[in-house]
Amino acid sequence: MTRSDISGWRDLPPVPTAAFRAADLVVGDVDESLLVFRTSGTSRGTARRGQHFVRSPDLYRASADAGFRVYVSGGETTAKIVTLSPSFVYDPDSSLGWMLDHVRSTFGAKDGVSVTTPSGIDWYLLEELVAEARLSGRPLCLLGTTLSFSAWLERMVDARSSPTNLPAGSRVVDTGGLKGQSDRRREDVVSELAFRLGMSPSAIINEFGMTELLSQRYGVGIPVGPLRGPPWLRTRVLDPVTLAELPAGETGILCHYDLANLGSVCAVLTEDRGRTTGSGIEWRGRTEGAPPRGCSLATAELLEAQHRA
Amino acid sequence: MLEPWHLPGLATPTKWNHGTTAAGHPFRTPVLDRANAAAVATAVDAAAGESRESRTTEDVIRAVDTAVARLSGAGAAGDAARDLLRVELGWDEELSRRTLDGFARTSRAEHLRSLVRSEVGDSALLERFVADPGWTGPGSRSRRAIGPRLMLQVLAGNVPGVSLSATIRALLARSGVLCKLPRSEPCLLPLFARLVTEEDQLLGRTIAATWWPGGESSATWVEWSGRAGKVVVYGGERAVENVRRSVPAHVEVVTYGPRLGVAVVLPDAEEDEAAALARDVCAYDQQGCVSPRLVFVVGGSGRSFARRLAEALELETGRHPPPAPSEEEAVAIREVRATYEFGGYEEGVTGLQTPGDSLRWTVLVSAAPDIGVENLPRLVVVSEVAGLTALEAALGPLSGRIQSIGYAGRAGIVALSESAARLGVSRVAPFGCMAWPPPDWRHEGKHQLLPLLNWTDLETFE
Numbered sequence: 045m046t047r048s049d050i051s052g053w054r055d056l057p058p059v060p061t062a063a064f065r066a067a068d069l070v071v072g073d074v075d076e077s078l079l080v081f082r083t084s085g086t087s088r089g090t091a092r093r094g095q096h097f098v099r100s101p102d103l104y105r106a107s108a109d110a111g112f113r114v115y116v117s118g119g120e121t122t123a124k125i126v127t128l129s130p131s132f133v134y135d136p137d138s139s140l141g142w143m144l145d146h147v148r149s150t151f152g153a154k155d156g157v158s159v160t161t162p163s164g165i166d167w168y169l170l171e172e173l174v175a176e177a178r179l180s181g182r183p184l185c186l187l188g189t190t191l192s193f194s195a196w197l198e199r200m201v202d203a204r205s206s207p208t209n210l211p212a213g214s215r216v217v218d219t220g221g222l223k224g225q226s227d228r229r230r231e232d233v234v235s236e237l238a239f240r241l242g243m244s245p246s247a248i249i250n251e252f253g254m255t256e257l258l259s260q261r262y263g264v265g266i267p268v269g270p271l272r273g274p275p276w277l278r279t280r281v282l283d284p285v286t287l288a289e290l291p292a293g294e295t296g297i298l299c300h301y302d303l304a305n306l307g308s309v310c311a312v313l314t315e316d317r318g319r320t321t322g323s324g325i326e327w328r329g330r331t332e333g334a335p336p337r338g339c340s341l342a343t344a345e346l347l348e349a350q351h352r353a
Numbered sequence: 354m355l356e357p358w359h360l361p362g363l364a365t366p367t368k369w370n371h372g373t374t375a376a377g378h379p380f381r382t383p384v385l386d387r388a389n390a391a392a393v394a395t396a397v398d399a400a401a402g403e404s405r406e407s408r409t410t411e412d413v414i415r416a417v418d419t420a421v422a423r424l425s426g427a428g429a430a431g432d433a434a435r436d437l438l439r440v441e442l443g444w445d446e447e448l449s450r451r452t453l454d455g456f457a458r459t460s461r462a463e464h465l466r467s468l469v470r471s472e473v474g475d476s477a478l479l480e481r482f483v484a485d486p487g488w489t490g491p492g493s494r495s496r497r498a499i500g501p502r503l504m505l506q507v508l509a510g511n512v513p514g515v516s517l518s519a520t521i522r523a524l525l526a527r528s529g530v531l532c533k534l535p536r537s538e539p540c541l542l543p544l545f546a547r548l549v550t551e552e553d554q555l556l557g558r559t560i561a562a563t564w565w566p567g568g569e570s571s572a573t574w575v576e577w578s579g580r581a582g583k584v585v586v587y588g589g590e591r592a593v594e595n596v597r598r599s600v601p602a603h604v605e606v607v608t609y610g611p612r613l614g615v616a617v618v619l620p621d622a623e624e625d626e627a628a629a630l631a632r633d634v635c636a637y638d639q640q641g642c643v644s645p646r647l648v649f650v651v652g653g654s655g656r657s658f659a660r661r662l663a664e665a666l667e668l669e670t671g672r673h674p675p676p677a678p679s680e681e682e683a684v685a686i687r688e689v690r691a692t693y694e695f696g697g698y699e700e701g702v703t704g705l706q707t708p709g710d711s712l713r714w715t716v717l718v719s720a721a722p723d724i725g726v727e728n729l730p731r732l733v734v735v736s737e738v739a740g741l742t743a744l745e746a747a748l749g750p751l752s753g754r755i756q757s758i759g760y761a762g763r764a765g766i767v768a769l770s771e772s773a774a775r776l777g778v779s780r781v782a783p784f785g786c787m788a789w790p791p792p793d794w795r796h797e798g799k800h801q802l803l804p805l806l807n808w809t810d811l812e813t814f815e
Contacts, residue, residue, distance in 0.1 A: 059691065060690075063691040065692065066691060067696060284680040284684055285677050285678060287710055297684060317680075332681055
């Protein structure tokens with residue numbers, strides 16, 4: 045493929061996320077990248093973690109800010125931002141940690157707090173911040189992974205703590221889903237959280253981001269509404285076999301085009317399933333690994349054999 | 354709606370299990386409660402007892418032979434069998450025909466007689482006590498071999514011939530056989546059982562076959578496994594383990610676990626050998642334990658063999674277009690392609706041959722021996738290896754899990770075979786023959802009929 049084959053953004057050949065695990069995808073010298081984000085774990089037996097080299101943190105900040113301002117903060121300047129997920133300080137590979145640290149110091153009243161420590165979440169601090177907000181009437185904006193909110197909920201249930209009411213204007217922003225680590229669905233977790241914190245569904249926001257993307261999408265409500273993002277992040281829904289674009293509303297594989305990925309890869313083909321819906325997209329989970337075929341040895345068994353050897 | 358079941362002794366069913374085949378075609382089978390499952394087992398048991406009295410081994414072979422001939426022939430039964438494979442698996446006419454032909458080539462009367470001869474000796478041993486001419490003790494000895502009255506088979510996988518061959522062996526062992534069919538391809542065995550019934554009603558009643566959802570806690574399983582004298586399982590390691598755990602300790606479990614095929618290009622291989630390997634890759638759509646997934650080029654260029662294999666696969670898939678991969682397979686193929694393509698760009702040790710974006714075949718290339726490739730349709734990895742010693746070392750982790758090794762060339766064939774024996778490989782055969790082993794091949798290195806039989810010796814003073 046040459047430049048003359050490309051007449052529009054849809055013609056850009058997408059790069060599967062697996063490529064981020066196989067090679068250093070960066071324009072120019074790897075060492076000149078100011079930030080390197082890594083995916084959280086191994087996937088489907090691939091030993092390496094995916095790496096995303098960021099040559100321009102300023103562009104990342106600008107893109108993250110735009111999305112957060114439009115879909116989360118909405119110009120609110122008094123809220124105190126509390127983050128429940130490991131700070132970039134503790135996990136320098138985490139693009140989420142980096143972004144949360146950034147928005148905490150940029151938005152709201154700029155006196156945000158991280159309740160994470162190297163050994164986990166400081167629940168007492170979090171509960172203190174909630175109590176303080178109730179007294180002062182200042183709204184909280186709680187940001188964290190869906191798993192961290194799920195853990196908080198379990199703690200509240202175990203402690204039989206009674207529901208509380210966060211001040212008006214408070215928000216919860218969760219991200220990442222439950223990653224199969226819980227029997228519950230995300231909707232159940234955030235519904236119960238909203239009930240316990242006295243929040244309306246419209247104050248519950250879901251963030252959709254990936255290590256491989258420097259722009260994010262956000263969806264509001266329970267169940268979550270269309271995931272929307274800045275205009276420089278576009279998503280096509282493709283037929284998994286032919287990679288042809290599917291008509292609106294049909295479920296396929298998500299392929300993102302993110303102009304904030306300057307210096308790495310703009311067109312990213314994911315393993316996520318989803319469909320277009322209204323003005324955004326709906327995420328419908330990851331594709332499971334291919335099931336074993338016939339009586340031929342399955343990959344997991346083969347890898348296990350390698351592991352034992 | 355397909356109804357893939359053959360259940361002697363079952364009254365008209367009223368409740369149904371619902372499933373879908375590998376290609377997503379819906380089917381239904383009767384729900385069996387304990388009483389129904391027991392009635393079927395009793396009917397099969399009674400038929401097996403009666404058949405032992407009134408049918409010789411040769412009678413069984415002839416009935417099976419006719420059913421096999423009809424299943425793979427040009428008549429209505431053959432048409433029905435090919436149609437079922439097309440519908441169930443999404444195969445084309447040609448692949449369905451070739452698979453049934455390949456099955457018939459190893460399952461006709463002469464093959465079954467040869468199987469009995471090679472493993473049991475005299476077929477009369479399966480019918481009565483026969484004097485043992487090799488006996489050197491006092492008096493005389495006669496022997497007899499027979500399978501259990503009831504045998505339970507858990508069938509798996511998308512290689513249709515395997516279910517049929519397993520059932521034919523149970524019939525040769527003179528057992529009544531209760532079969533759990535694979536969800537992906539449940540139809541062929543019930544059709545075969547009906548053909549056997551048309552030929553010999555009594556023999557047809559010695560086969561019960563159906564599918565049910567769930568595993569070893571279901572009523573059918575509990576009832577059938579409680580009555581079976583032996584259990585034969587084809588499946589993944591977890592399935593095999595689950596079956597072992599749910600069967601009483603005294604009941605023998607004969608297992609056929611998942612394995613893979615390996616292809617070796619010896620230094621003196623001819624260039625056109627790639628075409629024969631492409632046929633092996635495309636047979637069974639790469640789903641068999643005999644299907645080659647790992648190709649090793651000994652002392653030569655992996656990249657140039659990969660190019661030739663790619664050309665051969667393009668021709669082969671042009672002649673026999675493969676069914677579309679599933680969504681999960683498609684994503685996994687693209688992922689592994691990206692890993693090899695981009696990994697190679699950085700380190701120069703991996704590469705890729707594909708028909709553009711199409712997923713109809715994939716040849717991955719690795720400069721170092723590579724055994725970690727996914728089990729995906731028409732996807733092989735070609736690695737370079739310096740010599741046969743290095744090859745054996747590379748395959749070491751797969752010891753006991755390699756079904757067969759295909760080869761091209763002759764240089765080093767003895768050393769390769771010795772390596773194969775040490776690695777627990779059950780068959781070494783030229784490219785082009787990997788997918789169609791002979792009937793008396795020792796699948797997984799085991800006899801085919803003997804594990805189903807129990808031997809009884811009668812010693813006398815006369």
